[in-house]
Amino acid sequence: MAPLLGNGIVRSNGLFWAQQRKIVAPEFYMDKVKGMVRLMVESAQPLLKKWEDCIEAQGGIVADVKVDEDLRELSADVISRACFGSSYSKGKQIFSKLRSLQQTFSGQNILFGVPNFGFLPARKQNKISNLEREVESLIWEAVKERQQECRETSSSEKDLMLLLLEGAVNDQSLGKDASKSFVVDNCKTIYFAGHESTAVAASWCLMLLALHPEWQDGIRKEQAEVFKDGQLSVDSLNHLKTVTMVIQEALRLYPPAAFVSREALEETQLGNIAVSKGLCLWTLIPTLHRDPAVWGSDANEFKPERFTCGVSKACKFPQAYIPFGVGPRLCLGKNFAMVELKVVLSLIVSTFSFSLSPKYHHSPTYRMIVEPGEGVQILIQKI
Known part of the structure; x- marks a missing residue:
């Protein structure tokens, strides 16, 4: 994963990881994330308009829409504006190259499918190296451009990109x-x-909501009670219990992160298993999230109500629910992701009703993350 993630906060260890965490973590504290809600709502408007136009173009009643790329563009716009002071249009090349890198890796299952683990054909390795250089060059151009913008405007407000640059200079x-x-x-x-x-x-959430329209109705009913003047606001987010349960259940059944890996720093005993120092342990999250011994006989069913009283009451061992990882290495973007998912799903469900398209083919696929292999296609109607 080095070409895709470098030695950033996901892959680094020890003091270097701690140094990066000290800079990055505060930018995703909940008070900061709440300040991004208006930006998230603004970023979602082009998607809503695009889908409304699709309905008009397909006869004015219902449209068959493949949601994946639209959601990627929306999410990319949010992260660009929130952390790097730019819109998706400016970072489009970076996202496109990163996606190409991801797909190049995923063409051959590097983790489990390559007999000579980690050694790729020269042609593919060259393609990866070229993409890696292109991504790094584009990002550095964006960094220098952002730095110049701040000099010209004399702005004292620092986004994550500038904080990273400042942290590197001061070290x-x-x-x-x-x-x-x-x-x-x-x-x-x-x-x-x-x-x-x-x-x-978000794609998995929409797929599950399309299969279970009664949960769309539940979300709308709650919105009618919570939204002041019919509008989503920062204050209303904490009261969106139904959409939160739907997200939690979707992340249980289809967690994007496939595994948590840890190295044993000393000899450890796990039940009857002796783990040697230096051994790398892999916990497969989808397997853990569907274990009947932990979740009950309905472990494979979509039942958001299991989260009515929170994660602690949803299963036998709360530690078995780890869509964002676990421990000190818990995903720093957890708050950001949850708030963005609440905002996006709330806006979509309040604007459209939808069901699963006959064109949808269910094929969860591992491409560095667990995604819908052939995308998510839904039939949408304007409410």
Whole structure:
């Protein structure tokens, strides 16, 4: 995953990881994320308008829409504006190259399908190296452009990109090349993880809501009680219990992150298993999330009501629910992702009713994250 994520906060360890976390984590604290809600609502408007236009273009009643790329564009716009001071249109090349990198990796299952683990054919390796250089060059151009913008406007407000740059400059242990890598690698991580996984989670949510329209009705009923003047606001987010349960259940059944990996730093005993120092342990999240011993005999069913009283009461062992990972390495973007999913789903459900298209083919596929292999296609109607 190094070409895709560099040595940013997802892949680094030890003091270097702690240093990056100190800079990145505060930008995703809930008080900061709440300040991004208006931006999220604004970013969603072009998607809503596009789908309304699709309905008109397809006869004015119902439209057959493939949602994946639209959700990717929306999520990319949100992360660009929130963290890097730019819109999706400016970062479009970066997202496109990262997506190409992801697809190049996924063409052959690097984790489990390559006999000579980690060694790729020269042609594919060259393609990956070229894409990696292009992504890094584009990101560095964006960083320098953002830096120049702030100089010209004398703005004291710093987004995540500028904070990363400031952190790299202030760290005396980093040389020039290392400082550049520090910034670029974390931008790569946030560009990719910050938009791809959230967009995929939203796609799974819409697929499940399309299959279970009664939960769409439940969300609308709650919105009628919670929204003041019929509008979503920061204050209303905490009261959107139904949409929160739907998101939690979707993340249980189809968690975008496929696994959590940890290295044993010392010899450890897990039940009857002796784990040697240095061994790497992999926990497969989808398997854990569907274990009947933990979730009950209905573990494979879509039942958001299991989260009525929160995660602690949803299953036998709350620690078995880990869509965002677990422990100190818990995903820093958890608050950001949950709020964005609440905003996007609330706006879509309040604007459209929808069902699953006959063209939809269910095929969960691992491409660095677990996504709908052939996309999610739904039939939408304007409410």
